Amino acid sequence: MxxxxxxxxxxxxxxxxxxxxxxxxxxxxxxxxxxxxxxxxxxxxxxxxxxxxxxxxxxxxxxxxxxxxxxxxxxxxxxxxxxxxxxxxxxxxxxxxxxxxxxxxxxxxxxxxxxxxxxxxxxxxxxxxxxxxxxxxxxxxxxxxxxxxxxxxxxxxxxxxxxxxxxxxxxxxxxxxxxxxxxxxxxxxxxxxxxxxxxxxxxxxxxxxIRQDAVFAFNKTELKEIAVLLDQTLPDTPPKVPRLNDQEFAVSLAKLSQLMEEDQIFLNNDLSLADLADRLALSIHDTSYLINTHTKGNFYNFINQLRVEQAKNMLLDGRMEELSMIGIAFGSGFNSKTAFNTAFKKYTGYSPTAYMKAHKKN
Structure with missing residues (x-):
């Protein structure tokens, strides 16, 4: 045997x-x-x-x-x-x-x-x-x-x-x-x-x-930029030097605010740093520097915090009567219910359902 x-x-x-x-x-x-x-x-x-x-x-x-x-x-x-x-x-x-x-x-x-x-x-x-x-x-x-x-x-x-x-x-x-x-x-x-x-x-x-997908679905130019960016996030990498001067930083930050507040591009389920860089007319590296310096965080936290705020508004304005929880998740920019629940709990301390119940009582 x-x-x-x-x-x-x-x-x-x-x-x-x-x-x-x-x-x-x-x-x-x-x-x-x-x-x-x-x-x-x-x-x-x-x-x-x-x-x-x-x-x-x-x-x-x-x-x-x-x-x-x-x-x-x-x-x-x-x-x-x-x-x-x-x-x-x-x-x-x-x-x-x-x-x-x-x-x-x-x-x-x-x-x-x-x-x-x-x-x-x-x-x-x-x-x-x-x-x-x-x-x-x-x-x-x-x-x-x-x-x-x-x-x-x-x-x-x-x-x-x-x-x-x-x-x-x-x-x-x-x-x-x-x-x-x-x-x-x-x-x-x-x-x-x-x-x-x-x-x-x-x-x-x-x-x-056999369940694997493409890890980085970017073109070769973007992959090279991303590789350099990720290399510079390692612990033994020297501190970054400013990549944008004060004027460039202010102009790019204004564009970033418009894209997020007016155009709400964070609702795009497939939004990546490369997509945002293209919209800002900046390199991937400069875009990362802009977000990291402005928010003291990374792209993941920046986008998902905006999505959670959108989800909170949708939960409290009666949209649950029209949409299911998965509808709220996709409507706020997440591409899965699991990612939605994880991010929501991380940034609010509540599950989406518990958050809605707690605020309705108030």
Missing amino acids: NGFLMCFSAGGCFLLGFLLLFHPLGQNLTANRWLAVFVSIMGTAFLGIYFKNTAFSSLQFMLPPCIYLSTIYFVQPIRVFKNKDGLHFLPFLICVLLQLIWKVKGMDFMIVPLFAIGNFIFFIRDLLPLQFLAYIIVSYRALTVHRRNLKQITAAVKEIGLDWLGYFLLILSVISLFWLNDALFGVLFLLKVMPVIYTGSIFFLAYFS
Whole structure:
């Protein structure tokens, strides 16, 4: 049964790898290619378990850097491969070299003991799950930074927040824990259910990976500006110098006020920083500077606060008799009820329904 599940999991990995490599929608191509390599190597690992063969075990040292680089390319779509990125594959190259040397001696490098504690022996192969878990943590940190930075350019973070990738990494962390148990602890119950967990995980990995959308739906020029802008939001970036002089700032601020107060462009569900920059005839970077300096916040807070104020007015002027709560959400500029409820609670301390009831009593 376990052998069947391992072969089944391997086949699922190879199929998913093929679909990611030749993504039918042509989205996030570089990121998906790294992800395709990752799941394909997982497939070879499952086959190695079935055949009890360590011939391809060195490939598993490629798993951590592949998932990390895939994550990085999802959050930085115009990024180019750098020489220092190759250092992530150094453990793999060293392992391959040593594997060849040991093979000449008729030995398997992966079961070379590193140290022993009592009856417990730590082998080279036991480094794999530790490296894997460490890279998952680093990848999740990169994803968290991405979600924070998105608030600089959009008021609808959830739609491009790569939630599916967060779930993907969570599932991989579960796999890594079972892998650690197999390598280090040997808890019998976990070993028995491990094949089922691995197989189920492959299904969930496939489900979440095919749900992805384009992360940044902008043209190349806008993407370059956004990349520079997001780089400058990192903690170790030097303070920004003023991008607009006093006169330019005042003129642009007047235009911004007109667009928000008179034209109410914040009601556009798909409004982004790039759209606003185009309306202001400013660069994306200058527009971000204008908003950040004027509001002491970011684009996300600026737009969503205006939308919440609009929703509050709609709730209290009797519009609920004509519209449902989802109608209020879309009518105030939000593109989902979840985003509406989250923002409303954040800026008012009430749910929309509780806010309406509290103010009607008054």
